[in-house]
Amino acid sequence: MSTLANKFTREPELEPERYEFREAPIHHFALDRRDFFKFFGAGIMVFAAATDALALQESGGNRQNHPEELPKEITAWLHIGEDGNVTAFTGKVEIGQNIRTSLAQSVADELRVPFESVRMVMGDTQLTPFDMGTFGSRSTPTMAPQLRRVASAARDLLLQTAAKEWNTAPEKLLAANAKIRDAASGRSTTYADVARGKTLAQRIPDEDPVTPASEWTIAGKSLPKVDGRAFVTGRHQYTSDLRPAGLMYGKILRAPSFGATMTSCDVTAAQKLPGAVLVHDGDFVGAAATSETEAEEAIAAICTQWKETPQPSSSELFPYLKQNVDTTDPGSLTQSGSIEDGLARAAHRLEASYTVAYIAHAPLEPRAAVAEWKDGKLTVWTGTQRPFATRDALAEAFHLSRENVRVIVPDTGSAYGGKHTPDAALEAARLARAAGKPVKIVWTREEEFTWAYFRPAGVIEIKSGVAADGTLTAWEFHNYNSGASGIATAYTVANQHIEFHPVRSPLRQGSYRGLAATANHFARESHMDDLARAANMDPLDFRLKNISDPRLRDVFQAAAKSFGWPAKKTKPGQGFGIGGGIEKGGYVATCAEISTDDARGAVRVVRVVTAFDCGAIVNPDGLRNQIMGANIMGLGGALFEAMAFDGGRITNARFSRYRVPRFRDVPDMEIVLLDRKDIASAGAGETPLVGLAPAIGNAIFDATGVRRTALPLAPRA
Amino acid sequence: MAPPLELEINGTKYLVHSDPDTRLLTVLRDELGLTGTKYGCGEGQCGACTVLLGGSPRRSCQVLLGEVVQPVTTIEGLEKDGHLHPVQQAFLDLDAFQCAYCTSGMIISSVALLAQKRNPSPTEIAQFMQGNICRCGTYPRIVDAIQQAAKSMEKQLR
Numbered sequence: 001m002s003t004l005a006n007k008f009t010r011e012p013e014l015e016p017e018r019y020e021f022r023e024a025p026i027h028h029f030a031l032d033r034r035d036f037f038k039f040f041g042a043g044i045m046v047f048a049a050a051t052d053a054l055a056l057q058e059s060g061g062n063r064q065n066h067p068e069e070l071p072k073e074i075t076a077w078l079h080i081g082e083d084g085n086v087t088a089f090t091g092k093v094e095i096g097q098n099i100r101t102s103l104a105q106s107v108a109d110e111l112r113v114p115f116e117s118v119r120m121v122m123g124d125t126q127l128t129p130f131d132m133g134t135f136g137s138r139s140t141p142t143m144a145p146q147l148r149r150v151a152s153a154a155r156d157l158l159l160q161t162a163a164k165e166w167n168t169a170p171e172k173l174l175a176a177n178a179k180i181r182d183a184a185s186g187r188s189t190t191y192a193d194v195a196r197g198k199t200l201a202q203r204i205p206d207e208d209p210v211t212p213a214s215e216w217t218i219a220g221k222s223l224p225k226v227d228g229r230a231f232v233t234g235r236h237q238y239t240s241d242l243r244p245a246g247l248m249y250g251k252i253l254r255a256p257s258f259g260a261t262m263t264s265c266d267v268t269a270a271q272k273l274p275g276a277v278l279v280h281d282g283d284f285v286g287a288a289a290t291s292e293t294e295a296e297e298a299i300a301a302i303c304t305q306w307k308e309t310p311q312p313s314s315s316e317l318f319p320y321l322k323q324n325v326d327t328t329d330p331g332s333l334t335q336s337g338s339i340e341d342g343l344a345r346a347a348h349r350l351e352a353s354y355t356v357a358y359i360a361h362a363p364l365e366p367r368a369a370v371a372e373w374k375d376g377k378l379t380v381w382t383g384t385q386r387p388f389a390t391r392d393a394l395a396e397a398f399h400l401s402r403e404n405v406r407v408i409v410p411d412t413g414s415a416y417g418g419k420h421t422p423d424a425a426l427e428a429a430r431l432a433r434a435a436g437k438p439v440k441i442v443w444t445r446e447e448e449f450t451w452a453y454f455r456p457a458g459v460i461e462i463k464s465g466v467a468a469d470g471t472l473t474a475w476e477f478h479n480y481n482s483g484a485s486g487i488a489t490a491y492t493v494a495n496q497h498i499e500f501h502p503v504r505s506p507l508r509q510g511s512y513r514g515l516a517a518t519a520n521h522f523a524r525e526s527h528m529d530d531l532a533r534a535a536n537m538d539p540l541d542f543r544l545k546n547i548s549d550p551r552l553r554d555v556f557q558a559a560a561k562s563f564g565w566p567a568k569k570t571k572p573g574q575g576f577g578i579g580g581g582i583e584k585g586g587y588v589a590t591c592a593e594i595s596t597d598d599a600r601g602a603v604r605v606v607r608v609v610t611a612f613d614c615g616a617i618v619n620p621d622g623l624r625n626q627i628m629g630a631n632i633m634g635l636g637g638a639l640f641e642a643m644a645f646d647g648g649r650i651t652n653a654r655f656s657r658y659r660v661p662r663f664r665d666v667p668d669m670e671i672v673l674l675d676r677k678d679i680a681s682a683g684a685g686e687t688p689l690v691g692l693a694p695a696i697g698n699a700i701f702d703a704t705g706v707r708r709t710a711l712p713l714a715p716r717a
Numbered sequence: 718m719a720p721p722l723e724l725e726i727n728g729t730k731y732l733v734h735s736d737p738d739t740r741l742l743t744v745l746r747d748e749l750g751l752t753g754t755k756y757g758c759g760e761g762q763c764g765a766c767t768v769l770l771g772g773s774p775r776r777s778c779q780v781l782l783g784e785v786v787q788p789v790t791t792i793e794g795l796e797k798d799g800h801l802h803p804v805q806q807a808f809l810d811l812d813a814f815q816c817a818y819c820t821s822g823m824i825i826s827s828v829a830l831l832a833q834k835r836n837p838s839p840t841e842i843a844q845f846m847q848g849n850i851c852r853c854g855t856y857p858r859i860v861d862a863i864q865q866a867a868k869s870m871e872k873q874l875r
Binding site: 631 | 750755757758760795796810811817818820821842848852
C-alpha cells in the first residue's frame with residue numbers, strides 16, 4: 001500500500017476521452033477568400049481560427065495572412081448574405097441531441113437577428129471547418145462560445161460598416177432584430193443592406209466580450225427543433241433514405257464469429273448472378289446489386305470456409321477481465337495520502353466488487369452510408385459523429401488526398417457514442433468504386449448488434465473506510481476495463497487511490513453516452529449507500545457531510561426536496577434510493593422509487609426525480625428532453641440490457657432478444673433544472689444519465705435489504 | 718418477371734414491379750421512394766416501419782407485397798393540402814422526438830390508436846404503443862402528444 005504523501009498523478013486528465021478515438025486537429029481549408037464569396041455569394045464573412053478558440057494564447061502571432069488567403073485552422077465561420085440570411089458553419093453534427101437548434105439560438109442571440117433567419121451548415125467536410133467530432137458533451141461548452149464570438153465580431157463589423165457610411169461612430173449605433181439604428185439621427189438600415197455588394201472577410205478580434213447569459217434573449221428560451229416539420233412528415237432524408245440516380249445496394253460478407261479467419265472464398269457462382277458486382281479484396285468480401293434482395297442473394301452464393309478460434313463467453317466475462325489486464329497500457333492513477341492510514345483511522349471498513357455488462361447503443365437508424373465516385377473524387381453521405389475522421393480514413397484506404405474526399409452527414413437517426421467508426425463508409429466506398437455507381441450500405445439490426453462496438457464491460461473494486469462521525473477516511477477504487485471517465489470521487493476524502501486498469505477486451509468496445517461514468521457512479525454511489533448504513537446515517541445526510549462542492553450539494557438538495565426525501569414506505573416492496581455526481585462539467589442528483597416483487601426479483605421503477613445543473617441553460621425544453629431521454633435510455637442499462645455472447649457470437653443480436661426500454665417501462669418523472677446564468681454552459685446529453693443506476697440500486701436495497709452489485713440490476717425481469 | 722401489381726398508397730394508384738414476395742417496406746422505400754417509412758429491425762419488433770393497411774397498423778417489414786389487398790397509408794399520406802394531421806401537429810408542438818427516426822412509425826401507430834379509441838388514457842396509450850421503440854426515450858412526450866391530438870380531433874368533430 002502506498003504511503004505517498006504528495007499527489008501522484010499519471011495524466012488522469014487524458015482519461016475521460018480514452019475511448020473517443022483521439023486525434024490531432026489538422027485542417028486544410030480549401031477555399032481562398034475569392035472562392036469563398038464565389039461559392040457562398042457576396043456579403044460578410046467572419047471566422048474563428050483554432051488559435052482564437054484556444055484561450056487566445058497566441059500573443060499577436062502571425063495574423064498577417066495574405067489578403068486573399070484564409071488561415072488553415074478555422075474552427076467556425078459565419079456568412080451574412082446580401083439577402084440578410086445568416087449561415088453559420090460548424091463541423092459538429094446533429095444526431096438527435098438538438099444541437100442544430102441550440103447553436104442557431106446562440107448565433108441569433110449574439111448577432112441580434114431573428115432565430116428563423118439563421119441556418120446551420122453542419123458536418124460537411126467540404127463546407128464546414130474541421131472538427132474532431134461530436135462527442136464528450138463538448139458541443140455546447142466549446143462550439144457555442146466560438147460561434148458566439150464569430151457572431152459578435154460579425155455584428156461589430158456590420159456596425160462599423162454602417163458607421164462609416166453614415167460618417168458616425170459605431171458606438172453610437174444600436175443593433176437589434178437584424179437592423180442597425182442611429183438613435184441620434186433616427187436613421188436605420190438592415191443587415192441585408194449593409195452586406196449588399198460587399199465581400200468582407202474578417203477574423204474575430206482577440207478581445208470581444210460576448211453577451212452574458214443574464215442578457216440572452218433568444219438563447220435561454222425553449223425554441224422548438226429546427227426543421228421539425230420535415231421530421232413529422234417523413235420528408236427529412238437520413239443517410240439510409242438517400243437514393244441518388246443509378247443507386248446500387250451493398251451487402252458485406254460477415255465472419256461467422258469474432259476472430260474467425262477466412263481460409264477459402266469462392267465467388268464464381270455469385271459473379272454469375274446478373275447485375276451483381278462482387279468485390280473480394282483482402283478480408284473484405286462484398287456485393288452490390290440493383291436491389292437489396294439481389295445483393296443478399298449474391299452474398300449467399302459465395303462459398304467460404306472459415307477457421308474459428310476459441311473466444312470467451314459472457315458467462316466467464318468478469319474473471320476474464322481481471323485476468324487480462326493490458327500491462328503495456330499504463331492506464332491512470334491518482335493518489336493522495338495513505339489508504340493504510342485512512343483505514344486505520346476508520347470506525348467502519350467496507351470492501352465490495354461491482355460489475356457492468358457490455359451493452360449496445362442500438363441507434364434506431366443503423367449504421368449507413370452512400371458512396372459515389374466521380375472523376376476520381378469520392379463523396380460519402382454517412383451518419384457519423386466524426387465526419388473528418390471518416391474523411392481521413394477514406395483518404396487513407398483509397399490513397400486519395402483529403403481534398404478529393406467529401407463526407408456529408410445528414411441529420412442522423414441517433415448515435416449515443418456509437419457512430420465514431422467509419423465502417424459503413426469504407427464498405428460503401430469500396431463497393432461503389434468497383435460498381436462504378438453509387439452504392440448504399442445500411443447495416444441490418446443484427447449487424448448493428450454484432451459488428452459495431454459496445455459500451456465497455458468492467459469490474460470495479462472498492463475498499464473504503466469511514467470514521468464514527470461519518471467522515472470518509474479512505475477510498476481505494478480500481479476499475480478494470482470499463483474506463484476512467486467519472487472515476488474521480490466528488491466526495492472529500494484525504495486518503496485516495498483511484499486507478500484504471502486497461503484490459504484486452506474480448507469484444508470490440510468504444511464510446512457510449514455517459515461512457516464509464518455510468519459504471520463508476522454506479523459502483524461509487526452504491527458503495528456510499530452501504531457506508532452510510534455502516535455509519536448509521538441517512539444516505540443523503542451522509543453524502544452532504546462529505547461534499548464540499550456547493551453545486552453538487554445544491555443538486556442533491558434540490559432532488560431530495562422535490563422527491564420528498566426521506567420518504568416513508570407505505571406498501572410492501574417499496575424502496576427509495578438516491579445517487580449523483582459530477583461529470584463533464586454537469587452536476588446531477590437522482591432520486592428513485594421502485595417496487596419489487598421478491599418472488600420473481602422483478603423491479604419496477606415507479607418514480608424518478610432528477611436535479612441537474614449544467615450552468616447557463618441554452619434551451620430549457622431541449623434540456624428537459626435530453627434529461628428525460630437520458631433517464632429512459634439509462635433505465636435499460638440499469639435494469640436489463642446486457643450483451644450475451646458465446647463462441648465468438650452475439651446470441652441476443654436482435655430486439656426480440658435484447659430488451660430496450662419501451663412505453664410501459666417509463667416511470668413518473670420530474671426534472672428540476674438549476675439555471676446558473678453566472679456559469680458557462682456545460683454539455684447535457686450524457687451526465688443526467690449517471691445518477692439513475694445507483695439510485696435504482698439503492699432503492700432496491702432499501703426495499704429488499706439485498707445489495708445488487710451488477711449492472712444490469714434485474715436482467716431476468 | 719411477374720406482372721406488375723396495382724397498389725393504392727395514400728390515395729394514389731401505383732403499378733409496382735417488385736417480386737410479390739418482396740417486403741412491403743422495401744417496395745415503399747426502394748421502388749417507390751416513399752422513404753418516410755423506416756427500417757429499424759426487420760423482425761416487427763421496433764415499429765419504425767409501421768404503415769396502415771386499411772385502418773390497421775402493420776409492420777411493413779413483416780408484410781409481403783403479394784399479401785397487400787387494402788389501401789396503404791404511410792407517413793407521407795397524412796398531410797392534406799399543406800395541413801398537418803392533428804397527430805403530426807401535436808408531435809411538432811410538443812417536440813415529441815429527438816433524432817426523430819422513430820417518429821413516422823410513432824405517428825402512424827398513434828393515428829391507428831385514435832381511430833380505435835377517441836380518448837385513450839396514458840395506460841391505454843402505453844399498451845397500444847408498446848411495440849414502437851424510441852431509443853432516445855421521448856415516450857412521455859409521445860403520450861402527451863397523443864392526448865393533445867385526441868383533444869384537437871375531438872374539437873374538429875364538434
